Amino acid sequence: MKILHIAPFFTGGVGIVAKNLTYALSRLGNDVVIASPANPPEEIRENISTFYKLRELVLKDPLYAPMFALINKNIVEKIIRDVKPDIILTHGPLTLLASLIKTKIPWFSVVHGTYFNELKYMWQHPIRGIEKLKYWLSIGTTYHEDMEIYRYVTKKRNIYLVAVSKRTRQELIDAGVNPQRVFSVLNGVDKNIFKPMDKDKNLSILEKKYGVEVDNERLLLHVNPGAIKGTHILIKSIAILKKILKDRVMLLVVGNIGPSTYRSYIERLVKEMKLEDTVKFIGRVPHEELPYFYNIAELTIVPSYSEGAPLVIPESLACGTPVVATEVGGNSEYLRLALPKPDKYLVEIKEYDFSKTLAKKIGMALSYRAIPNIESIPSWFDIAKIYLKLFREKS
Known part of the structure; x- marks a missing residue:
């Protein structure tokens, strides 16, 4: 053809x-x-x-x-x-x-x-x-x-x-x-690039290239931040988690944040909530290096207000990392394909500030520790x- x-x-x-x-x-x-x-x-x-x-x-x-x-x-x-x-x-x-x-x-x-x-x-x-x-x-x-x-x-x-x-x-x-x-x-996803890898080796690569240092924290990942992606809601959720979880958590934010007034708001929010040691901004990363981040994370968080079919979700799942995501676009389709009890990972947006609901879902997912069915991801x-x-x- x-x-x-x-x-x-x-x-x-x-x-x-x-x-x-x-x-x-x-x-x-x-x-x-x-x-x-x-x-x-x-x-x-x-x-x-x-x-x-x-x-x-x-x-x-x-x-x-x-x-x-x-x-x-x-x-x-x-x-x-x-x-x-x-x-x-x-x-x-x-x-x-x-x-x-x-x-x-x-x-x-x-x-x-x-x-x-x-x-x-x-x-x-x-x-x-x-x-x-x-x-x-x-x-x-x-x-x-x-x-x-x-x-x-x-x-x-x-x-x-x-x-x-x-x-x-x-x-x-x-x-x-x-x-x-x-x-x-x-x-779909390129399974030759996005696949399970050795966590320690990836940590070593990211420490040298991006200064990522992890010391017994529960590592969370957020890729492609922005207002439409709910980054500000996620940071509020991290502040809630920090108070209720016994374990320490760290959030890696990968990608540039814009526009400038939104970026300023995010930076101010992190300071006000005393999350400087908990939220790490990595900046832009080449697409082919994202598997290093997915493979060191315990969870990837996609708290978007609107989506089509975000590539972040199948990429993370193909690397063996579960995803907590809002019920918009194709998010639920991907999670229902790959995760047992996907409802534990899906967040329904009932109000603009859904940070408490998101924090609860992240805490539940961290305790559940599901293993994605990589073969089911297209x-x-x-x-x-x-x-x-x-x-x-x-x-």
Whole structure:
């Protein structure tokens, strides 16, 4: 099967999905052609037959998708004539291209999330001033524009959406998207990279490179912090745990924190709660080094207000580390696949500040000590086979 994959970039969560899907689809014997404004990473370059450069944009959502479609429409039309693909695969609202180009070739677009839940909570996040206004406008406008695009394109016979979780699919349907044009497929994980490793060896690596020193603490991990990720709620939970647990705990926060007013709030919160020796900020870490952190942690915490299908969860589970997560997006799907008694690890958000509930769940999970069923976590090859089945059904 010849697949034209229109990828916006190869960085961040969307980029990791684009890269791994490309690799798996090509290794399964398909002819994958990439069209992107970004150069394909080295890992997939030798597996694709052709690369077409698209025009780059410095714009952000909500302007990115419509402008991308307009300035790249003629280029993509020419690529389709040259390549003659069986299937066209793209991401999110870039599916707008499908409505601008007349072709009978089936189009699929991966929807990585909807911001549906974030609309409920974004007003209360501790972000200040102009940054708060920018955040509100970006999230609100992006959500409504994306839903309008999805409603419009799924009226067409040959355009389909692939939501990254069942909950995301339902959010699309609730927003008025044609349910017969929306499917759900979880994200996968590269099990060659994310796997159980020797804990002591990893501790030694992280001590040398990132100054991580552990002295009998119960080690917790939080990756990709931010307001939407509930980092401030987690820090409040750590303060509660510190008072009620007999054992010492340490929280490692991996990733950059923004915007600046939110970062300042987090730093102030840590000081006010006297958690300077308990919460350690690591900063940005290359994606391929995350397995070192997952393997030394006793638990990974994902207290997000909104998600699609966060890669953190299958990555952590594939390394053998259980996850405590909120019941949003695909979080519960992953935990129900891999953990015995998953309800012990799932946190229902009933109010904005759910720190007490989260602390209780973390304490319960630390005492339960479940071992994830690594085999049940889907690899990217498992996921690519599901995509191929969809492609064949619709082509």
